[in-house]
Amino acid sequence: MIDPLSVTRRSVLVGIGGTMGAALLFGCGGSTSSNVTTTTSNATTTTSLQNFGLGARFPDGSNMPSIFSAGSSQRAPYVLLDEEGWPASEGVPDSIDLSISKDGNLVATVVASRHGELGQTPYYPLIFTPTEVGYYEISLEGSEASHVLEIVDSNQLSIVQVGSPLPAVETPTMTDPKGIDPICTRFEDPCPLHELTVAEALTRSGPIAVLVSTPGFCQSDVCGPALDLLIAEAKNLDDEWSVIHAEVYVSPNAGDFRTAPVINAFGLPFEPSLVVADSNGIITEVVHLAMDKKEIEAALKTVN
Secondary structure, eight states: OOOHHHHHHHHHHHHTTSTTOGGGSOOOOOOOOOEEEEEOSSOEEEEEOTTOEEEEOSOOSSSSOOOOBTTSOEEEEEEEEOTTSSBOOSSOOSEEEEEEEETTEEEEEEEEEOBOOTTSOOBEEEEEOOOSSEEEEEEETTSSOEEEEEEBOGGGOOSOOTTSBOOOOOOOOSSOOTTOSSSOOOSSSOOSOOSSOHHHHTTSSSOEEEEEOOGGGOOSTTTTTHHHHHHHHHTTSOTTOEEEEEOSEEEGGGTEEEEOHHHHHHTOSSSOEEEEEOTTSBEEEEEESSOOHHHHHHHHGGGO
16 A cells, blocks of 8 residues: 555655646746847847746745755755746746845845756756845846745754765665665666665765655656766766765555655655765755756865
């Protein structure tokens, strides 16, 4: 029998901002007039943002409990929404301006650059450091679109945080699956990132990268190409690195969608998540949900 709580969690894991419906992408369209210039290799075009909405691809405090804490740098990936409320892939600019307000007062305006691999919906990670808890309004410049996200105290969060020790969880390996079947749902052969457990990696002297994802059950481009991108990047790292992939479910092919121990150990309500730690086992970067080659490269460089 499938645990009803696990089924609910599965819907959450695959559903953030993906094909489960635009209702998870909070925001609204607008009617003001503004243009953003987009430069390509052959031409310069002008994109009007007036008909775009702003969609959140993360738990924001309303669709799910917030994952954002005050006092440290936070990353919130947004997408532009078309007039029907779906994530837009065509005619979107290379960057957008997002203004951040709290209690009616402007906090900052941030330029968010376009990210995303081929076949992945373009997304715009907002990077900012909230100084206090509360609700922040994020507005898309050139549109009436806006979105409200909640910032909470870090003590309220169980999710892994930068600056915290990497949990020493026993993840499955090729020689010891630890009850997880399959240990890798990659469509090709199992990926090569199952040689060590996270606990074993912490006994080594080098940095660690852990990707929690379930590629075989990816139903949206939020989970997208994260695993294959990390596999490619791992080839450029020296032998001191421990690079690990961990699956989400116990035995999904048999209908067992209970979550693997890594989910509770990392406090994850979704996937994918990339967690990078230095040689002392201290987390230096986390990248949740939508990610591309550039953001994975940048995360790995945080240990240098």
